[in-house]
Amino acid sequence: MSGGAPKARSFSKAAHEALQDTQLRRNLARATSTIREKRLRATEELPDWQGLREAGRAIKAHTLAHLDHYLMRLEQNVVARGGRVHWARDAAEANAIVQELVLATGAREVIKVKSITTDEIGLNDALSAVGVHAIETDLAELIVQLAHEPSSHILVPAIHKNRAEIRALFLDAMGLAPSELSDEPAALAAAARRFLRGKFLEARVGISGANFAVAETGAVCVVESEGNGRMCTTLPETLITVMGIEKVVPDWRAMEVFLQLLPRSSTAERMNPYTSFWSGVRPGDGPQAFHLVLLDNGRSDVLAQPERRQTLHCIRCSACLNVCPVYARVGGHAYGSHYPGPIGAILSPQLFDTPEADTLPFASTLCGACYDVCPVKIDIPSVLLDLRLRSVERRRVRRGRLAALETEDGAMRLAAAVFAEPRRYEWAQRWARVVQTPFVRDGYVERLPGYLAGWTRTRDVPAVPARTFREWWRARERSGSSEP
Amino acid sequence: MRIALFIPCYVDTLFPGAGRATVEVLERLGHELVFPEEQTCCGQMHVNTGYQRDVIPLVRNFVRTFGPYDQVVAPSASCVGEVREIYPRLARLSRNPELVAAVEALAPRVHELTSFLVDTLEVEDVGAYFPHRVTFHPTCHSQRVLRIGDRPQRLLAQVRGIELVALPSAEECCGFGGTFSVKNADTSSAMLASKVANILQTGAEVCAAADNSCLMHIGGALHRQRTGVRTLHVAEILASTEAHPWVPA
Numbered sequence: 001m002s003g004g005a006p007k008a009r010s011f012s013k014a015a016h017e018a019l020q021d022t023q024l025r026r027n028l029a030r031a032t033s034t035i036r037e038k039r040l041r042a043t044e045e046l047p048d049w050q051g052l053r054e055a056g057r058a059i060k061a062h063t064l065a066h067l068d069h070y071l072m073r074l075e076q077n078v079v080a081r082g083g084r085v086h087w088a089r090d091a092a093e094a095n096a097i098v099q100e101l102v103l104a105t106g107a108r109e110v111i112k113v114k115s116i117t118t119d120e121i122g123l124n125d126a127l128s129a130v131g132v133h134a135i136e137t138d139l140a141e142l143i144v145q146l147a148h149e150p151s152s153h154i155l156v157p158a159i160h161k162n163r164a165e166i167r168a169l170f171l172d173a174m175g176l177a178p179s180e181l182s183d184e185p186a187a188l189a190a191a192a193r194r195f196l197r198g199k200f201l202e203a204r205v206g207i208s209g210a211n212f213a214v215a216e217t218g219a220v221c222v223v224e225s226e227g228n229g230r231m232c233t234t235l236p237e238t239l240i241t242v243m244g245i246e247k248v249v250p251d252w253r254a255m256e257v258f259l260q261l262l263p264r265s266s267t268a269e270r271m272n273p274y275t276s277f278w279s280g281v282r283p284g285d286g287p288q289a290f291h292l293v294l295l296d297n298g299r300s301d302v303l304a305q306p307e308r309r310q311t312l313h314c315i316r317c318s319a320c321l322n323v324c325p326v327y328a329r330v331g332g333h334a335y336g337s338h339y340p341g342p343i344g345a346i347l348s349p350q351l352f353d354t355p356e357a358d359t360l361p362f363a364s365t366l367c368g369a370c371y372d373v374c375p376v377k378i379d380i381p382s383v384l385l386d387l388r389l390r391s392v393e394r395r396r397v398r399r400g401r402l403a404a405l406e407t408e409d410g411a412m413r414l415a416a417a418v419f420a421e422p423r424r425y426e427w428a429q430r431w432a433r434v435v436q437t438p439f440v441r442d443g444y445v446e447r448l449p450g451y452l453a454g455w456t457r458t459r460d461v462p463a464v465p466a467r468t469f470r471e472w473w474r475a476r477e478r479s480g481s482s483e484p
Numbered sequence: 485m486r487i488a489l490f491i492p493c494y495v496d497t498l499f500p501g502a503g504r505a506t507v508e509v510l511e512r513l514g515h516e517l518v519f520p521e522e523q524t525c526c527g528q529m530h531v532n533t534g535y536q537r538d539v540i541p542l543v544r545n546f547v548r549t550f551g552p553y554d555q556v557v558a559p560s561a562s563c564v565g566e567v568r569e570i571y572p573r574l575a576r577l578s579r580n581p582e583l584v585a586a587v588e589a590l591a592p593r594v595h596e597l598t599s600f601l602v603d604t605l606e607v608e609d610v611g612a613y614f615p616h617r618v619t620f621h622p623t624c625h626s627q628r629v630l631r632i633g634d635r636p637q638r639l640l641a642q643v644r645g646i647e648l649v650a651l652p653s654a655e656e657c658c659g660f661g662g663t664f665s666v667k668n669a670d671t672s673s674a675m676l677a678s679k680v681a682n683i684l685q686t687g688a689e690v691c692a693a694a695d696n697s698c699l700m701h702i703g704g705a706l707h708r709q710r711t712g713v714r715t716l717h718v719a720e721i722l723a724s725t726e727a728h729p730w731v732p733a
Contacts, residue, residue, distance in 0.1 A: 012670065392535055
């Protein structure tokens with residue numbers, strides 16, 4: 001991890017805290033609204049953005065349907081060009097492979113390109129455990145690493161930090177006197193650049209993730225803004241890439257589609273500054289040893305689920321985070337996972353099967369803003385619904401008969417039984433009208449008990465009125481008049 | 485036209501005014517209405533909370549109740565969205581091919597009120613009069629599931645005397661989300677705070693929408709905060725005429 005594992009908590013508890021952090025709220029509101037506007041402009045200027053999205057979805061769906069074939073082709077072509085491919089079933093295997101590869105070079109430091117996949121498996125900690133220090137070279141990842149915090153956003157990991165906080169971190173880490181560094185963004189970037197230059201020139205091992213890997217030729221691709229990816233993948237003698245198996249694409253033609261979809265959806269640019277492709281090794285030029293570590297870590301389980309496999313379409317653009325009204329208020333740490341926001345709410349519970357992750361599918365109003373902007377058309381609300389069903393059904397299996405004793409489960413069963421019979425439903429309406437009486441003031445109830453208490457902390461709720469619709473209708477039918 | 489009324493459970497129980505207004509508007513346009521009393525609830529709350537299997541009996545009840553009718557109309561984009569988009573999924577979950585077929589046949593005949601007025605009845609001026617300042621909140625289900633677009637606004641624009649004011653950041657979710665409003669009450673309230681602030685910014689007297697679900701949440705805060713702004717369903721505005729103008733209850 002760049003700065004540590006996110007704290008595992010139930011989403012509602014984490015959100016409760018995050019919502020009170022006024023600095024975080026302001027940083028997030030400003031950053032997300034700015035990028036939202038930009039993304040809209042960047043996508044609307046294209047003649048057929050919707051057609052591009054559909055093409056992206058179709059390529060991903062096809063690739064996933066033949067994932068074994070494309071992964072084999074990828075391996076074949078990487079090896080043919082002088083690289084080596086390693087298959088890692090899970091995080092432990094992947095870490096063991098990378099540890100061994102790094103130790104074999106004798107290097108005690110490695111430079112890293114931002115890779116959430118390496119965060120997912122906890123690679124930095126695994127390297128540290130064998131005496132190897134991993135230096136993050138992406139500016140925002142460097143910031144969160146120095147702060148010993150986990151990233152809070154897929155694209156802009158330090159979105160929760162402002163420049164005063166960053167300056168404080170740099171003064172400490174780089175041993176600078178306060179007079180030597182202002183909090184102007186250009187000055188902060190220059191300080192980071194000087195700090196990182198030394199690291200780039202000394203490093204013997206570079207570690208990256210991959211945005212895409214082209215099966216047709218074995219070319220691996222990193223899409224970035226700062227140029228540190230270019231440095232890490234060309235300067236060191238040894239390059240190790242850790243890549244989730246779902247990142248493979250069939251051919252170069254697919255890259256026409258994704259290189260249009262990704263920059264416009266993520267940084268809202270027509271084109272990002274640096275896109276790097278490398279295939280294997282070339283004697284005398286660039287890394288002389290290239291290792292591709294293919295990571296499963298639960299992905300093939302996701303693939304096995306018809307409703308949920310579209311989760312693997314994700315190209316990690318973070319457009320969904322930037323339009324999500326929930327993410328915009330609670331930030332990434334509240335999701336307790338390296339994958340936050342709407343995509344995190346579906347990916348995290350599938351990759352990390354924990355009780356805390358199981359609260360994530362409920363961290364949404366199903367508003368659908370994410371689905372509208374997803375460049376590969378992941379129907380996130382649909383997958384959320386399926387994961388909610390999974391959550392309830394697994395709890396019922398786990399608790400057996402006791403499940404019905406839980407407030408929500410018992411209430412839902414009761415409500416379903418009431419709604420199943422019209423006469424029962426009408427009786428419940430009349431009963432509610434009677435029972436509410438002591439709590440009604442001027443037609444509203446201001447305090448609800450138990451499971452419903454959260455409502456009335458900030459809202460009133462209307463009382464059941466003297467006549468329901470159906471009572472009015474019946475009275476009207478009986479009297480035979482059409483007067484209201 | 486003979487139209488069967490689908491009056492959602494919370495409209496029936498808490499907001500009967502929206503149901504009465506729906507009757508008023510459709511009868512004023514000359515149509516015959518039926519209210520099949522066997523209807524109860526579409527089950528959306530259960531589905532969205534993970535209790536999908538529990539409400540398969542409700543799908544059966546819905547199909548039994550409304551199957552006989554050519555046109556079914558409801559003053560609720562979210563409930564119609566449930567029937568059209570989610571019922572096929574629930575029917576598949578039931579593994580009953582007859583139910584799957586019945587849902588497939590019925591769903592296209594179930595309409596949200598404003599879509600029905602504009603698309604099926606091809607009317608935008610329903611003869612309404614409502615001399616108040618109104619802002620419109622486009623609910624997420626109506627925009628992203630049913631995609632009714634600006635149909636409600638087109639109907640409101642024809643209302644005599646109305647002063648329509650655009651709602652800033654209208655497309656942002658109000659934070660209701662069914663049980664999300666209680667299970668994640670803090671986040672729900674934070675989202676609601678933004679929606680209320682935007683409503684107050686318009687200076688409107690009324691916030692209208694095509695769904696009483698969101699309005700219950702928005703109106704709950706507008707009332708709690710004593711803002712002096714109220715919520716009304718679009719139907720209630722369309723039902724108001726010069727002969728029988730809407731008055732606060």
